[in-house]
Amino acid sequence: MSQEINRVACIGGGVIGGGWVARFLLNGIDVAVHDPHPDARRIVGEVLDNARNAYRRLLSAPLCAEGALTFHDELADAVADADYIQESVPERLDLKHRVIAAIEAAVNPDALIGSSTSGFKPSELQQGARHRGRIFVAHPFNPVYLVPLVELVGSEANSAAVMDRATAILSETGMHPLLVRAEIDAHIADRLLEAVWRESLWLVKDGIASTQEIDDAIRYGFGLRWAQMGLFETYRIAGGEAGMKHFIGQFGPALKWPWTKLMDVPELTDELVNEIASQSDAQSGAHSLRELERIRDGNLIGILQALRANNWGAGQTLREMNNRFFERAKVEAKDATPDYGKPLTLHRAEVRGDWLDYNGHMTEHRYLQVFGDATDAFLGHIGMNDAYRAQGLSVYTVETHIRHLAETAANVRLAVQTTLLGYDDKRIHLLHEMTDPAGTIQATAEHMLLHVDTRANCACPMRAPLGDKLAAMAPGQRSISHPDHAGSAIRDIGWPAKEMA
């Protein structure tokens, strides 16, 4: 599907490699994996399961067809037809050199080779390579399928064209490539993380704070800020009306004060390692690793969706990714000629974890959300698009009748079948039936829609192409026999004859 690449090879399939596999596959790209580790298939499979669950909740758009996943015993077979190779082997320079040499021996000449290294500079990776210019750092963050950042670092050997191509390829997978302009050990983010890590080790070693207390100082405090703005933008606000210079002037002197232990590095004695490990067990041991992963993913999804609603930072990246999935679904659906003699299936949705009520079923108003989206899909089908709306015309729902027939659980993939019950020049009468994959009707909704001039705020006749599209489907849709409940009202039940027990 991608304009950029047809096939990716992932060399190394651990937590990071598996995350890359998931990122590419779920964005519709074929992935060939090579990893000699006996558990590689299992680990990749588990990461993929997490990623599939995450994407179903992350995106409102339907997921696209996954790419094909293949495992190869020989590295040469994995990379042979690949346009892009992502290397994620352990962090040892001699090993990375051997793997890169093996990739270069088997790959086609214009394929790109990105390395997940968190510490090595691209010029170090390129030592002894045949084509240094196609080898660069593409450093991701765990979980790779959800966190958008990837640091792209080249050396003098890499052309701007190569880095641009890498940026385009990774952007297509919903990532946010950050082009690092100068190579240094550990790039940008890990230098900051290393600084916090060193200071935290001192806090634990000196008995000032436990791992739990340090984590709480982060996640109840500045971590909430850093999910949306970084250090400088946050401090710009903190500086208030006096601005950034004032802020630096005010806090600058603290740089000279002994506020950190950073001049020194704590010795990682067995005692300190055991202390940290046992504090971490006390802090997080109540959750298994798998549970912690699910909690983390659920939180990341919520945070990303919150930022998407505000169209800010990583939420913008998600919005673009979601739009790409919607566009792709449209392209895939374009070939199908609808049979107007049957109800139309124009919208599908999946019940998300945050849509549930205290009974564990889809909460009431989410049914109307799915029906509303189905109405929008119908309106899009008859030609109501952004250009049509830009004329100051829209369609409002004036009346809705919902019947709940089943309790819909989490993760159920829903389809909505829509029938046109009638229309005139200003009104459209629709019936939706929401079904689960077994075809069981979960709920029905009947809607009366009114075509309006949004500036004059009154009803007005539809314009082209809506009338023609409705007329085209009218003969077929009229031939569908309507269910009894169409046009029905809620029936009066009266009052009890005597007091209830």
Next chain:
Amino acid sequence: MSQEINRVACIGGGVIGGGWVARFLLNGIDVAVHDPHPDARRIVGEVLDNARNAYRRLLSAPLCAEGALTFHDELADAVADADYIQESVPERLDLKHRVIAAIEAAVNPDALIGSSTSGFKPSELQQGARHRGRIFVAHPFNPVYLVPLVELVGSEANSAAVMDRATAILSETGMHPLLVRAEIDAHIADRLLEAVWRESLWLVKDGIASTQEIDDAIRYGFGLRWAQMGLFETYRIAGGEAGMKHFIGQFGPALKWPWTKLMDVPELTDELVNEIASQSDAQSGAHSLRELERIRDGNLIGILQALRANNWGAGQTLREMNNRFFERAKVEAKDATPDYGKPLTLHRAEVRGDWLDYNGHMTEHRYLQVFGDATDAFLGHIGMNDAYRAQGLSVYTVETHIRHLAETAANVRLAVQTTLLGYDDKRIHLLHEMTDPAGTIQATAEHMLLHVDTRANCACPMRAPLGDKLAAMAPGQRSISHPDHAGSAIRDIGWPAKEMA
């Protein structure tokens, strides 16, 4: 309202002091402010406006009555009747000593005195004080009204009882007090921030990354993780199945590598300060400071609500705060005896910014959300609480008829008037009317509810006290004349006689 305190004094009303004022006031506590700065009233007022807007969106519970806000020219007048004093004057030890002495001279003996200092140790603040044991550090994070963390730090002079009382008082305002067990310069969080700040200054000075690039490395990457889990829990997951010891073993050696500039401190030359300020302008200058604050608050609200939905970290703190507001609203409403001869107003809501559709009106399914919440309020009124549900009993909506009569805009405060249209031993028939503050009906909803045994998944008769409560309101509710639309259906409009233009 608080069990703990009746009146707080805030000494210093800048960005941090104003944030404290808002945190206390909006939690129903009276606040007396002293700040000799000529703009203090304006600055506090602006922070309060932001905070009010934020709380309306942050909480689903109705806001409580605000505390009374007074400004005092004399410090002694501000602190005279206060149970708790929060000092937020500029970060100079001599000034803090003078202010604390003035507070002690005027305050009652058992009042507590918290300092917002980001750097000084409590033992330093206590030097020369009359009652050292009541003076401690209460270090908050900007914006104080939204970020839950407050670091509480005492010295040997502070009793556990004093620190417990401070913890209780600040918890009542929706904060998450973190008791720091040993006093050090800059407490915990600012040591971590200082480490990142120093490393970031080097990255800018060495021309490796701009302020924008550093911020992006944070907010598209590890910042998303730190809003929910801190450093250690994140690395525990990254370590994978091999665990925390393995992780430290793997990344431990990097401590010895020259990954940071932390052994050294950059000189804050005019050149570097100007470089940072101009990069910050290029990065954030398109937004005014007020806009950035609103963006920041909107993102924090979204992130906190996402974490609340998952009941995790700062989201748990928000959930508890929200529940407290709900409880308070119940207490306030308890006095009112409902007149069953009229429709009942049991639910109010405000149209949130993220509830709007592309027409700028409340999106379709949010009407049903408000009506659903009104149904829940009605069910709560007749005795359906957690204890009732714990019997495996619940009420499902089986049919809904919504009529949209107006387009509802952002921030409108809605009220829902509910009429019982009838009931039997298993069913309840309700009519809701949603009105704006002018009394204009925005929409109506008619619901048929079914009482169910959730384990057997079938309808079953209601149990006490539901029947008695319904019987008690039945005579009054029957006397209300029903509007014509009650029991109405969506009317068929047929098909056009000829093709539309």
